Amino acid sequence: MTTRARVLVRPKAGILDPQGVAVERALPALGFEGVANVHVGRLIELDIDEPSQLPAICEKLLANPLIEDFEIVSEP
Amino acid sequence: MTTRARVLVRPKAGILDPQGVAVERALPALGFEGVANVHVGRLIELDIDEPSQLPAICEKLLANPLIEDFEIVSEP
Amino acid sequence: MPTVEQAVALGLTPGEYELIVEKIGRQPNAVELAVFSLMWSEHCAYKHSKKLLRSLPTEGPRLALGPGENAGAVDVGDGWVVAFKVESHNHPSAVEPFQGAATGVGGILRDIFAIGARPIAILDSLRFGEPSSPRSRYLLDHAVGGIGHYGNSVGVPTIGGEVYFEGPYEQNCLVNAMALGLARADSLIRSAATGIGNALVLFGASTGRDGIGGASVLASAELGAGDDDKRPTVQVGDPFAEKKLLECSLELLERGLLVALQDLGAAGLSSSSAEMASKGEVGLDVDVARVPLREAGMEPWEIMVSESQERMLCVVEPSQLDELLAVCEKWEVDASAIGAVTDTRALRVFVGDEIVGEMPVPALVDDCPLYDLTVEPPAAGLYPAPPPVLVADASPQEVLLALIAAPNIASRLPLFEQYDSLVQSRTVRRPEQADAAVLALPETPRGIAVSIDGSGRRVACDPYTGAIEAVLECTANLACAGAEPLGLTNCLNFGNPEKPHIAWQLTEAIRGLGDACRAFDVPVVGGNVSLYNESSDGPIYPTPVVGIVGELPDVARAGRSGFTRAGDAVALAGPFAPSLPGSELAKLRGDELPAGLAQIDVAAVRTAQQAIRDAVRAGELSSAHDVAEGGLLVAVAESCLGGAIGATIEVGAGDELMQTLFGESLGSGFVVSGSQDALRRLGERVSLDILGTVGGESLVLTSSELLIDVTLDELRAAHGALAPLFA
Amino acid sequence: MRFGVVRFPGSCDDVDALLACQRVPGASAQLLWHGDADLHGVEAVVIPGGFSYGDYLRVGAIARFSPVMESVIRFAEAGGLVLGICNGFQVLCEAGLLPGALLPNVNRRFICRQVNVEVVRARMPFSADMADGEVLSIPVKHTSGRYYAPAAVLESLEADGQIVLRYAHDANPNGSSNDIAGVTNAAGNVFGLMPHPEHAVEPLSGSVDGLKIFTSMAHAHG
């Protein structure tokens, strides 16, 4: 049995996220005001036979715990 | 009133996803078998005053509609 | 069976369709029509340019490989050759600039290693609308990002390039990429499939629906409304896959496992297999069921025309197949035997045992009709005058600062800092250190220099003289570095050649190119043509882009463009006859383009360039810099900026002052610095006027009165005008 | 001194590093294939620059799991000299051999630029041939070179003298914390830096300052 899983990886709070800053800066020029606290992270989606392995995969490979937090979400 | 919103951006079906391929290839070497169909995309989280603007923001800035699909998910 | 209407939708004319029916003796099926429509597209068949291209000189004493293979090559001594080629990726870049530019780099690199050369350098040639336009800024930013992403990741230095901003490129940007490779002369490999019964192996990335219809739709149609539905065909590049493919290909070659090698470019498997069969005068059987796919349910014709990137095709003897597959495995490159060499002279497409297409190879490769162009010079100007940005009575100092900050002249550092110019440890002159990039060759003091040039606006004023100027500017850049030109590649970016005025531009430009090459004894080793660069706003400026590779006997003496030593004398050397019409200053003033540029004495320019080159090679000069866009004073200011040192100069007064200071004639004037004695010796070989002295923290110009006194900091600030575009 | 230079799929500056090592008087150098766990008796390991595994997912993340890295980790733990340049620095951080991580440059772009770096701590294994305060001209070229470590880690790096190179005043190209350009582990035998010393070893390139890192390693090894 295979499960489709989704992992969200985001920059740890307090670490400068230049991509987020760039998005935030670009928006007013495109005519969009009122957007703040933008953060850009990674989305990983995969099919996995043994979902119990997922936390280990995240810690070892998909995220670097020093600079990133991860969240495993099950598919809707 | 500000809403926290989350946008998932993923490579369009059929568009090459080199990152997904690289992760998939790496996993067996780490001792994780049984993972397939890996895709790597972007996660964007932001505070927005007018959430109705979000689809337009995605099309114009957050995603490249030529090669990426986006999905707006509301915060839990 | 597909209909004539479908053939027309694929870009063929009804007449061409009839000819196909005649050649294969029946109506083509879907697979065959898809393959023919691409093989007979402008992009693959050069049907509107081939006759003209035949007029270009392709012979030279140092030629190692002329046009016809994936790239041309020149002999650089000691058994080494340098392969090079420039190619356009204009329309894909207009649709998706990051991936379009990235895959443009990937494609030109594959052309280089397809002949067995290790890629050693990349250059880019870019054209956008004015930076005041948000769309142009977006295209610029993303195209530069894509080039850097690909080139940096594959470990090939991007050592030079050029960029111009002009209104006519607003809706149709140009992204041309050039690559150089280094190989032992005796280890070059050809693309001719030979040896009946040998295996055909496809290796590299898997095949998806990328770029389906790309070659015929994206590369040969005018962009306009409704572009959106062409978009799902965007190709995505994977430089990591390319890096492995490159190393794998070179190892296969080194181990002697390859009979023939060919990259998959436009029209994918169709053109690569047809070209290999044509060159080897054989047939090829291809089983599309054995092609590794990225997507389920792909039709045979889709597999045949897919433009998925990072793939190569090779021919191998059956006894060596296993070793070949093992090398691919080592590099983590997927490979599969998909067919065989036959004696049928046909390209036969199979799905397993079932034959789904059979086309005579000569019909595919040689029989596309070649068209004569209807040529007519335009009665009136084709292009509107550029919008004025400088008042007519601006002072010389105001003009200088405006020119130094003009998009076409401002420092390109914000672009080239995004490119790795150092990897592979050959770079002796990086961008902005000299007019041409200089690379050291292995195991010898010798080196090569390379430059890429071409001002479309000048060609729009006068296609014949403008094209000559493109060559002269390029050879001038080489001369300043101390290099002698060995071979030339070019990319002809033009509008729709079926329009007589565009046909005239193309014809005249090719005539100029050929005359300049003959005058310099430089063979054309290859090139590329990109036509139909038009939008609802009209055609682009006709833009022949010229890349030249030259050699230096001693890289340690490679020239520099910046002043280096306080107290040196500064001089203007060469048969420089500046004129303002068509110049950068005329553009800033909003002047109409003139109908014609001043004629050039090419032989005199060549003699002057030889004198400059010899002086640089002899170590006589502290600096040498050609006078290009912006004229004499801009060239002096650039030499000040390049060396971070000022200069004090004087020019004769007179009515012609602005013309003297800012007039242009590309490739014929040089700002040089050195000892009084050195300049006097140079003056014995070429006309030379001493202008003044290097030194101080300012550029000071007098002409009976003090005209200009600007500090280096002021110049530097103006020259940095492009930086905010990349903030 | 026998140097080994690791080659991953996607390494780009591997041959450059090899050539730099070979310039050290009396030294030899060989490539080490990523899939081969045998270090072939080399006396110092260089992890070169480039884009190992395409730098996909996160810089250095995938390379650290290759067979050769298992051996490099053991080699380092046993006191062997390990130098990580640019992508190699990123790999060493991901492998836990060096503290901290490398984040995308503040301007999000690739930067190729000659920079001045200041020697903070000379007479260490990787700075044996340098003087404190000496300024070296070495190019950087990277997209993710912003050195980051939590505040407490930064403090201990400063206190313990693990910071060997800093970008000179106003020369920090990427937003690195404390202008850090190169750090060692606590034992001092593993060193990572973002600048590319192997591209400053040839007079024709304009600077030979980078060679000092390689000669220092040879001297430290004895």
Ligand SMILES: Nc1ncnc2c1ncn2[C@@H]1O[C@H](COP(=O)(O)OP(=O)(O)O)[C@@H](O)[C@H]1O
């Ligand atoms: N698009 C580009 N990519 C890389 N390098 C560039 C680019 N444009 C210009 N350069 C480099 O910037 C320097 C100055 O460019 P340019 O003013 O066009 O020189 P020139 O007029 O002598 O051809 C050269 O070293 C050139 O190679």
Ligand SMILES: [Mg+2]
């Ligand atoms: Mg020049």
